[in-house]
Amino acid sequence: MMGAASGQIEQKLLDDLYADFETAGLIPxxxxxxxxxxxxxQSAAVPHLWRWADLLPIAERSGQLxxxxxxxxxxxMALSNPGLPGLPYATPTLWTAIQYLGPHETAPSHRHSQGAFRFVVDGEGVWTNVDGDAVAMRRGDLLLTPSWAFHEHQNVTDEPMTWIDGxxxxxxxxxxxxxxEFGPDELSTRATPERSRGERLWGHPGLRPISQPDRPNSPLAAYRWEHTDAALTxxxxxxxxxxPGVIEPGHAGVRFSNPTTGKDxxxxxxxxxxxLRPGTRTVPVRSVGSSVWQVFNGEASATVGDKTFEVTKGDLFVVPSWCDITLTAHTHVDLFRFGDEPVYEALGLARTFRGDQK
Amino acid sequence: MMGAASGQIEQKLLDDLYADFETAGLIPxxxxxxxxxxxxxQSAAVPHLWRWADLLPIAERSGQLxxxxxxxxxxxMALSNPGLPGLPYATPTLWTAIQYLGPHETAPSHRHSQGAFRFVVDGEGVWTNVDGDAVAMRRGDLLLTPSWAFHEHQNVTDEPMTWIDGxxxxxxxxxxxxxxEFGPDELSTRATPERSRGERLWGHPGLRPISQPDRPNSPLAAYRWEHTDAALTxxxxxxxxxxPGVIEPGHAGVRFSNPTTGKDxxxxxxxxxxxLRPGTRTVPVRSVGSSVWQVFNGEASATVGDKTFEVTKGDLFVVPSWCDITLTAHTHVDLFRFGDEPVYEALGLARTFRGDQK
Amino acid sequence: MMGAASGQIEQKLLDDLYADFETAGLIPxxxxxxxxxxxxxQSAAVPHLWRWADLLPIAERSGQLxxxxxxxxxxxMALSNPGLPGLPYATPTLWTAIQYLGPHETAPSHRHSQGAFRFVVDGEGVWTNVDGDAVAMRRGDLLLTPSWAFHEHQNVTDEPMTWIDGxxxxxxxxxxxxxxEFGPDELSTRATPERSRGERLWGHPGLRPISQPDRPNSPLAAYRWEHTDAALTxxxxxxxxxxPGVIEPGHAGVRFSNPTTGKDxxxxxxxxxxxLRPGTRTVPVRSVGSSVWQVFNGEASATVGDKTFEVTKGDLFVVPSWCDITLTAHTHVDLFRFGDEPVYEALGLARTFRGDQK
Amino acid sequence: MMGAASGQIEQKLLDDLYADFETAGLIPxxxxxxxxxxxxxQSAAVPHLWRWADLLPIAERSGQLxxxxxxxxxxxMALSNPGLPGLPYATPTLWTAIQYLGPHETAPSHRHSQGAFRFVVDGEGVWTNVDGDAVAMRRGDLLLTPSWAFHEHQNVTDEPMTWIDGxxxxxxxxxxxxxxEFGPDELSTRATPERSRGERLWGHPGLRPISQPDRPNSPLAAYRWEHTDAALTxxxxxxxxxxPGVIEPGHAGVRFSNPTTGKDxxxxxxxxxxxLRPGTRTVPVRSVGSSVWQVFNGEASATVGDKTFEVTKGDLFVVPSWCDITLTAHTHVDLFRFGDEPVYEALGLARTFRGDQK
Structure with missing residues (x-):
C-alpha cells in the first residue's frame, strides 16, 4: 500500500521525467x-459546402480590385475547410480555388511539381498554354497542367471567365x-486554336502515336465536354x-485517364x-481519402457524414476521409469530382466500404 | 601418330556412339x-508478296463452291509463306487469311484461346458479334475478337464481303x-447497330467507365477508320x-491500344x-519478330531484305524476323501492319536496329 | 493619377473583399x-541530433515510473523535431521512438494501418509476435510489423531491453x-524460437516458397545482423x-527488400x-523526402544542411527534405537509415541531386 | 437434284480452285x-523418360571420343522427345542436355540470346565463368547463365564432371x-573461388545492394543446395x-527467383x-506448357498422362502441355523441375487444372 508520502515522491519523479522528455526532445x-x-x-476536415452564388460575386470583385x-x-481564391482553420485547403490533401481572369488579361508562365487541373463550370474565352501548346477552355472541359509543365493563361475576349483549379x-x-519555377514574362504563344496539339495527337479513342513513350501523367491536355457527355449518355x-457500364442503377460515371497507362x-x-438520373439515390460509400465535388448541372441533395447539402450548378462540397456520401438527384444531375485515391492506392492504404452504415 | 588401323577403330567407336545416341534418344x-x-x-520464312488482285477472285470462287x-x-484462306511449305502460316508466329462471306451468309459462333482481329480493306455489310455485341465491319476498320471471346459473323446485305483475319x-x-469451343448454332443476335456496345462504352478519348476493371486485351471491339484517318492526318x-508526333519525316503512325493499360x-x-506522304522513303528498320503489311491506299515500293515489291491497294507482304524493311511512297500511302512484337517485349527478346545495313 | 480620396475608397473596398473572403471560407x-x-x-523540420547517452537514461526512468x-x-518515447514543436514527429512523415520493455514485461497485441519496424541497437531477450509468429529481437536486427499485422512484445529475460521503432x-x-484495432489481452504465444516461421519460410537467398503469393510488404519478419554484416563486408x-557493388568508394550499403517483389x-x-570505411567522406546527397539515421557502430561526423553532428553508437539524427547530407567516418562506421523515398517514387515526386552544392 | 454431270463439273471447279490455292500461296x-x-x-511431344543409368555411360564415351x-x-547431348523426331528438343519449348567435361578440359566462351541454366545432379570440380565471374558447380546447385551473358567452363580436377543444361x-x-557471339578463345579467369562475386553481392536473404538496379534475369549466378535443402526442410x-508453406501435404517446393523482382x-x-515425403501422392495437375523433371534423390513413380515411370536419381522425364502429372514417393524424394510457365503467364495463355481427370 502506497502512502501519501510515497505518492508525492512518485509524482515528483514523474513530473521530472516529463520535464526531461521535453528537454530531450521526446514526446511519450x-x-x-x-x-x-x-x-x-478522424479527419480534422469537415463536410462543407461553398455555394457558387456566393463565390462568383467575390471572384468578380477580386477582378476589379x-x-x-x-x-x-x-x-x-482557395476553399478553406472550416476544420482546417487558416489553411487554404479544401481537404488535407487537395487545394481547390475559384480562378478569375478579366477581359484580355493574362496570367504569367510558371511551373511547379504540384499537379494541377482546371474544370470549367461556365464560360469560355481563355486559353491555357501548356508547354507552349494553346488549349481552349470551355464549359464542361477538364484541362490538365501536370507536374512540372509550364503553363500560363490568356483571356482573348471582352468577357471575364471563371473556373476552378484543383x-x-x-x-x-x-x-x-x-x-x-517562373517562366518567361511574355506569353509563349498568342494562338487560339480550336484544338490543342495534345488533343490532335492523343485525342483519338484507343489510338496511340507510335512515336510517343509512356508518361506518368496524361499527355491529353484537355478532355472535352462533348466526349464526356456522350460517354455518360x-x-x-x-x-x-x-x-453493363453504369456504376449502379441511374448512376453513370467516367474517369479521366492517361491513355499511355490506362491509369488516372x-x-x-x-x-x-x-x-444521375432524376430520382436516383446512390448507395452510401465511405472511402479512405478525401474528395471535392462540383455540381455541373441540375439539383441534388448530397449527404456527407451527418450533413445534407441542397446543391445546384457550381456549388462545391467536400467529403473528408472515411465519411459516408450519398447523392439524391432531384433532376438530371452532372457532377464533377476529384479525389486523392491514387495516393492511397499507390501506398497500400486504400479502403472502401459500400452500403449502409455499419 | 595415329595409324590407319587405330583410325578405323576410332571411327567404329564413333559410329557406335552415334548409333547409341539415337537409341538413347539423344542428339549431340x-x-x-x-x-x-x-x-x-535466320528465319525459314521469306519475304513474300500476295497480290490482292490474285486473292480476291479466288476468294470469290470459294464463295461459289x-x-x-x-x-x-x-x-x-490462309497465306502460306513459301519458306514454310505446307504450313498455313504467313510467318512463324502469325496466321493471316482472306475471309469471304456471301450475301446473307453467316459464320457460326465459336471461341478460342488464339487472339484474333479483322481488318477491312474494302466493303461493308457484315456484323461480327463478339460475346453478343454486334460490331459493324466497314472499310478501314480494325475489329478485335480477343482470346476466348465468342464470335460469329453475319452478312446482312445482298453483296459479298471480304476482309483479312489475323x-x-x-x-x-x-x-x-x-x-x-463451339458456341450455339444460332446467331446470338441479329442486331445491326451503327455503334457496338463496346464502342459506346469505351470509344471516348481518355475516358474510362468507372465501373470497368483493367483487361489484358482491349475492350474496344472496333477501331474506326474515321478516327485512324484523323489521327494520321x-x-x-x-x-x-x-x-512532334510523326515517326520520321513524312511517316505518321498510330498503334491500336488497350485503353485500360495503354498497351497493345x-x-x-x-x-x-x-x-506515308508521296515521295517519302523510310529509314530501314530491322527487328526481331515478324510482321504482315497490307496496303490500304496508294502505291508504294516495299523493300524487304533483298526483295522489292511494287504494291497497291489490298496487297499483302510479310517481313521475316531480322530482315530490313524500307518503304518508298509513290503516292499518298496508308498501310495496315501487324506484328508479334509484344511477345518479344514480354520475353526480353526484343531488338531493333534502325539505319542502313551494318 | 489616383487621388487620396479614391485611394481610401479602394482600400475600403479591398478591406471589405478580404473580410468577405473570410466569411465565404476563401483564402486568396x-x-x-x-x-x-x-x-x-523548405521543410519546417530541421536537422537535429538525439544522443543515445541522453535517451537511454530517460527510457530507463520511464521503465521505473x-x-x-x-x-x-x-x-x-517519440523523437520530436524542434522544427515541428509539440508534434511527436522526427520528420513530417516519420515517427521514431525509443521503446523500453522491462524484465518479463509484455506489451499487448494490436494492429494498425501504419507500417512499422523495430531496429535493435543493443541488447536482446524480447520476442515480437507478428500474427502469432514469435520473432527474436537481437542487436543489429531489423524486424517488420507491416500494416495491419497483429503484434505484441514479451521480454523473457531478467534484463530490460531497448530498441527503436519507426x-x-x-x-x-x-x-x-x-x-x-486492439488484439486479445493475452499473448498469442509464449514461444521463443531461435528462428521465426517467417524466416524459416522466406529467409533463403533467392528462394521463394511456391505456395506463397506476392505481398505489398515483405513476409520476411526479421533481417538478421549476421546477414547484413556479411553483405556489407x-x-x-x-x-x-x-x-562493382559499393555505393561509392569506401561506402557500402544494403536495402532491406521484399523478396516477393524486389521492392522496399x-x-x-x-x-x-x-x-563506411575509416576516413571515408561521402559525396553530398540532397533528396526530396526525409530520413532518420542511427549509428550502429563507430564514430563519425554527419553534416546535414548547415549543421555538423559528431555521432557515436545509438545516436539518432534526421535529414529533412532537400537538405544535403555528408558523412565522414572517423572509424569503421555502420549506420541504420530509414526514409520515406517509396512514397515519392510512387507519386512521381522523387528528385535527387548528388554532388557539391549548386 | 444434282445430276452426275453437274457433280463432275463441280468437282472439276473445286479441283481447279484447290490447285489455284496452291499457286496463289493459300491454304484453306x-x-x-x-x-x-x-x-x-494436343502436343506432338509425348511423356518420356531418359534413365540416368543410360545417359551417363554415353556421356562418358563421348568424353573419350x-x-x-x-x-x-x-x-x-540433347534429349530428343520421341514425339518430335529428329529434333533435339525435350519439349516444344525446352532444350535439355547432359553435358560432360573431362579432367582439366575447358569449354570456350560464348554468349547467346537464349537463356540457360545448369543443374548438377552429381559431382563437382567445374567452374562456370559468367561475364568473368567464376562460379563453382557442385551437387544440387542451380547455376544461371542468362540471355547474352558470356560464359565458359573449366574443369580444374582430375575427374570428369557431368551435369544438365536447360x-x-x-x-x-x-x-x-x-x-x-563467340567470346575470346582464352579463359577469362582461372580463379576458383568458393563463392562467386554474384553470390557475395546478392546471396543474402532479402538484402539488396543499394547500388544495383533491377534486371530481367536474376543477378544471383548460383543457388546452392545447402539453401535449397534448408528451405525445403x-x-x-x-x-x-x-x-502454411508447403504446396500440399507432404509436398514442399521452392522456386528459384530473381531478387530484384521476385519473379522467376x-x-x-x-x-x-x-x-516429397515417403508415401506422398500429389494431386494431379494439368497445365498449359511443358516441363522437364530430374530426380535428385530417392525413388518415385511419376504418372504423366497415361504413362507411369519408375524413377530414381538422375532420371529425367518430360511433361507435355495439358498432360496430367502425379507423383508418388516411395522414399524421401527431391526433384528438380523446370518449365516454360513464365512464357504463358506473360502472354495471357496460362491455364492450370488441379484435381482428378474431368
Whole structure:
C-alpha cells in the first residue's frame, strides 16, 4: 500500500521525467496514442459546402480590385475547410480555388511539381498554354497542367471567365516536395486554336502515336465536354438495354485517364464526372481519402457524414476521409469530382466500404 | 601418330556412339550448334508478296463452291509463306487469311484461346458479334475478337464481303496452348447497330467507365477508320507546324491500344496503321519478330531484305524476323501492319536496329 | 493619377473583399503563394541530433515510473523535431521512438494501418509476435510489423531491453488513413524460437516458397545482423577486387527488400544499412523526402544542411527534405537509415541531386 | 437434284480452285481447322523418360571420343522427345542436355540470346565463368547463365564432371530470336573461388545492394543446395507445426527467383525444386506448357498422362502441355523441375487444372 508520502515522491519523479522528455526532445506515445492512431480516420476536415452564388460575386470583385501577375501569379481564391482553420485547403490533401481572369488579361508562365487541373463550370474565352501548346477552355472541359509543365493563361475576349483549379498543394506541402519555377514574362504563344496539339495527337479513342513513350501523367491536355457527355449518355442507354457500364442503377460515371497507362490522368489526383438520373439515390460509400465535388448541372441533395447539402450548378462540397456520401438527384444531375485515391492506392492504404452504415 | 588401323577403330567407336545416341534418344549439340543457335535470326520464312488482285477472285470462287458453317467454321484462306511449305502460316508466329462471306451468309459462333482481329480493306455489310455485341465491319476498320471471346459473323446485305483475319495461331500452336469451343448454332443476335456496345462504352478519348476493371486485351471491339484517318492526318499537320508526333519525316503512325493499360490492343499481336506522304522513303528498320503489311491506299515500293515489291491497294507482304524493311511512297500511302512484337517485349527478346545495313 | 480620396475608397473596398473572403471560407492565393509553393522544399523540420547517452537514461526512468499496457500500448518515447514543436514527429512523415520493455514485461497485441519496424541497437531477450509468429529481437536486427499485422512484445529475460521503432504515423495521420484495432489481452504465444516461421519460410537467398503469393510488404519478419554484416563486408571486399557493388568508394550499403517483389520491405518506408570505411567522406546527397539515421557502430561526423553532428553508437539524427547530407567516418562506421523515398517514387515526386552544392 | 454431270463439273471447279490455292500461296482453313485449332492442346511431344543409368555411360564415351572446343562449343547431348523426331528438343519449348567435361578440359566462351541454366545432379570440380565471374558447380546447385551473358567452363580436377543444361532454344528458334557471339578463345579467369562475386553481392536473404538496379534475369549466378535443402526442410517442419508453406501435404517446393523482382530467376524458364515425403501422392495437375523433371534423390513413380515411370536419381522425364502429372514417393524424394510457365503467364495463355481427370 502506497502512502501519501510515497505518492508525492512518485509524482515528483514523474513530473521530472516529463520535464526531461521535453528537454530531450521526446514526446511519450502513451499520452496521445488515441489521437495519433485513431480506431478509424478522424479527419480534422469537415463536410462543407461553398455555394457558387456566393463565390462568383467575390471572384468578380477580386477582378476589379486585385491585379493578376508575376508574384501572386494567379487571381485564385482557395476553399478553406472550416476544420482546417487558416489553411487554404479544401481537404488535407487537395487545394481547390475559384480562378478569375478579366477581359484580355493574362496570367504569367510558371511551373511547379504540384499537379494541377482546371474544370470549367461556365464560360469560355481563355486559353491555357501548356508547354507552349494553346488549349481552349470551355464549359464542361477538364484541362490538365501536370507536374512540372509550364503553363500560363490568356483571356482573348471582352468577357471575364471563371473556373476552378484543383491541385495537390497540401499533399506536396506536407511531403516537402514542392518545386516552383517562373517562366518567361511574355506569353509563349498568342494562338487560339480550336484544338490543342495534345488533343490532335492523343485525342483519338484507343489510338496511340507510335512515336510517343509512356508518361506518368496524361499527355491529353484537355478532355472535352462533348466526349464526356456522350460517354455518360451511352452508359445510361446501355443500362436501359441491360448491358453493363453504369456504376449502379441511374448512376453513370467516367474517369479521366492517361491513355499511355490506362491509369488516372494525374499521378496524384483522380478526376471523374458522374451523372444521375432524376430520382436516383446512390448507395452510401465511405472511402479512405478525401474528395471535392462540383455540381455541373441540375439539383441534388448530397449527404456527407451527418450533413445534407441542397446543391445546384457550381456549388462545391467536400467529403473528408472515411465519411459516408450519398447523392439524391432531384433532376438530371452532372457532377464533377476529384479525389486523392491514387495516393492511397499507390501506398497500400486504400479502403472502401459500400452500403449502409455499419 | 595415329595409324590407319587405330583410325578405323576410332571411327567404329564413333559410329557406335552415334548409333547409341539415337537409341538413347539423344542428339549431340556439336553437330548442329550452327543451326540451333545461329549468329543472328535466320528465319525459314521469306519475304513474300500476295497480290490482292490474285486473292480476291479466288476468294470469290470459294464463295461459289465452298459452304461456310459448323466444322470448317470460316471461309478463310490462309497465306502460306513459301519458306514454310505446307504450313498455313504467313510467318512463324502469325496466321493471316482472306475471309469471304456471301450475301446473307453467316459464320457460326465459336471461341478460342488464339487472339484474333479483322481488318477491312474494302466493303461493308457484315456484323461480327463478339460475346453478343454486334460490331459493324466497314472499310478501314480494325475489329478485335480477343482470346476466348465468342464470335460469329453475319452478312446482312445482298453483296459479298471480304476482309483479312489475323491470328496468333502458329505461336499458340507451337506453344501447345490452343483451346477451342463451339458456341450455339444460332446467331446470338441479329442486331445491326451503327455503334457496338463496346464502342459506346469505351470509344471516348481518355475516358474510362468507372465501373470497368483493367483487361489484358482491349475492350474496344472496333477501331474506326474515321478516327485512324484523323489521327494520321493530325500527325502530319503537326509535323508541318514543327511539333512532334510523326515517326520520321513524312511517316505518321498510330498503334491500336488497350485503353485500360495503354498497351497493345491484343496481348500477343501489335496492330498499327502507317501513312506515308508521296515521295517519302523510310529509314530501314530491322527487328526481331515478324510482321504482315497490307496496303490500304496508294502505291508504294516495299523493300524487304533483298526483295522489292511494287504494291497497291489490298496487297499483302510479310517481313521475316531480322530482315530490313524500307518503304518508298509513290503516292499518298496508308498501310495496315501487324506484328508479334509484344511477345518479344514480354520475353526480353526484343531488338531493333534502325539505319542502313551494318 | 489616383487621388487620396479614391485611394481610401479602394482600400475600403479591398478591406471589405478580404473580410468577405473570410466569411465565404476563401483564402486568396496571391498573399501566400510563396509559402504554399516554395521554389524548392523548405521543410519546417530541421536537422537535429538525439544522443543515445541522453535517451537511454530517460527510457530507463520511464521503465521505473510508467506502466506498459492496454491503452497506452507501448512504452515508447517519440523523437520530436524542434522544427515541428509539440508534434511527436522526427520528420513530417516519420515517427521514431525509443521503446523500453522491462524484465518479463509484455506489451499487448494490436494492429494498425501504419507500417512499422523495430531496429535493435543493443541488447536482446524480447520476442515480437507478428500474427502469432514469435520473432527474436537481437542487436543489429531489423524486424517488420507491416500494416495491419497483429503484434505484441514479451521480454523473457531478467534484463530490460531497448530498441527503436519507426512508423509512418505522420504520413498516415496527414492522409487520414489510420485504422487501429486492439488484439486479445493475452499473448498469442509464449514461444521463443531461435528462428521465426517467417524466416524459416522466406529467409533463403533467392528462394521463394511456391505456395506463397506476392505481398505489398515483405513476409520476411526479421533481417538478421549476421546477414547484413556479411553483405556489407562482401561489398567492400568486392570493391577491393575492382568489382562493382559499393555505393561509392569506401561506402557500402544494403536495402532491406521484399523478396516477393524486389521492392522496399515496407510499402511506405525505405530501410537500409550503410557501412563506411575509416576516413571515408561521402559525396553530398540532397533528396526530396526525409530520413532518420542511427549509428550502429563507430564514430563519425554527419553534416546535414548547415549543421555538423559528431555521432557515436545509438545516436539518432534526421535529414529533412532537400537538405544535403555528408558523412565522414572517423572509424569503421555502420549506420541504420530509414526514409520515406517509396512514397515519392510512387507519386512521381522523387528528385535527387548528388554532388557539391549548386 | 444434282445430276452426275453437274457433280463432275463441280468437282472439276473445286479441283481447279484447290490447285489455284496452291499457286496463289493459300491454304484453306476449313480443311485443317481441327489440327490448327484443337479443342485443347494436343502436343506432338509425348511423356518420356531418359534413365540416368543410360545417359551417363554415353556421356562418358563421348568424353573419350569427341573433343570439346570452338565450333561445337560444348560436349552436350540433347534429349530428343520421341514425339518430335529428329529434333533435339525435350519439349516444344525446352532444350535439355547432359553435358560432360573431362579432367582439366575447358569449354570456350560464348554468349547467346537464349537463356540457360545448369543443374548438377552429381559431382563437382567445374567452374562456370559468367561475364568473368567464376562460379563453382557442385551437387544440387542451380547455376544461371542468362540471355547474352558470356560464359565458359573449366574443369580444374582430375575427374570428369557431368551435369544438365536447360535452355529455351526451341522457343527462341521458333521465334527467330536467336543471336550468338563467340567470346575470346582464352579463359577469362582461372580463379576458383568458393563463392562467386554474384553470390557475395546478392546471396543474402532479402538484402539488396543499394547500388544495383533491377534486371530481367536474376543477378544471383548460383543457388546452392545447402539453401535449397534448408528451405525445403523448413517447409515440411512448418507443416508439422500447422503453419502454411508447403504446396500440399507432404509436398514442399521452392522456386528459384530473381531478387530484384521476385519473379522467376530467368525470364523464360521457371526453375523449382520439389521435395516429397515417403508415401506422398500429389494431386494431379494439368497445365498449359511443358516441363522437364530430374530426380535428385530417392525413388518415385511419376504418372504423366497415361504413362507411369519408375524413377530414381538422375532420371529425367518430360511433361507435355495439358498432360496430367502425379507423383508418388516411395522414399524421401527431391526433384528438380523446370518449365516454360513464365512464357504463358506473360502472354495471357496460362491455364492450370488441379484435381482428378474431368
Amino acid at each position: 506515445l502513451w499520452t496521445q496514442r488515441d489521437d495519433l492512431m485513431p480506431m478509424s480516420p 486585385v491585379p493578376v501577375g508575376r508574384g501572386g501569379e494567379r487571381r485564385a 491541385l495537390d498543394i497540401p499533399l506536396v506541402s506536407q511531403l516537402d516536395a514542392g518545386f516552383f 451511352a452508359q445510361l442507354e446501355l443500362a436501359d438495354e441491360g448491358a 490522368a494525374l499521378v496524384t489526383i483522380r478526376t471523374e464526372m458522374r451523372r | 549439340l556439336w553437330t548442329q550448334r550452327d543451326d540451333l543457335m545461329p549468329m543472328s535470326p 465452298v459452304p461456310v458453317g459448323r466444322g470448317g467454321e470460316r471461309r478463310a 491470328l496468333d495461331i502458329p505461336l499458340v500452336s507451337q506453344l501447345d496452348a490452343g483451346f477451342f 493530325a500527325q502530319l499537320e503537326l509535323a508541318d507546324e514543327g511539333a 490492343a491484343l496481348v500477343t499481336i501489335r496492330t498499327e496503321m502507317r501513312r | 492565393l496571391w498573399t501566400q503563394r510563396d509559402d504554399l509553393m516554395p521554389m524548392s522544399p 510508467v506502466p506498459v499496457g492496454r491503452g497506452g500500448e507501448r512504452r515508447a 512508423l509512418d504515423i505522420p504520413l498516415v495521420s496527414q492522409l487520414d488513413a489510420g485504422f487501429f 562482401a561489398q567492400l571486399e568486392l570493391a577491393d577486387e575492382g568489382a 520491405a515496407l510499402v511506405t518506408i525505405r530501410t537500409e544499412m550503410r557501412r | 482453313l476449313w480443311t485443317q481447322r481441327d489440327d490448327l485449332m484443337p479443342m485443347s492442346p 569427341v573433343p570439346v572446343g570452338r565450333g561445337g562449343e560444348r560436349r552436350a 535452355l529455351d532454344i526451341p522457343l527462341v528458334s521458333q521465334l527467330d530470336a536467336g543471336f550468338f 523448413a517447409q515440411l517442419e512448418l507443416a508439422d507445426e500447422g503453419a 530467376a530467368l525470364v523464360t524458364i521457371r526453375t523449382e525444386m520439389r521435395r
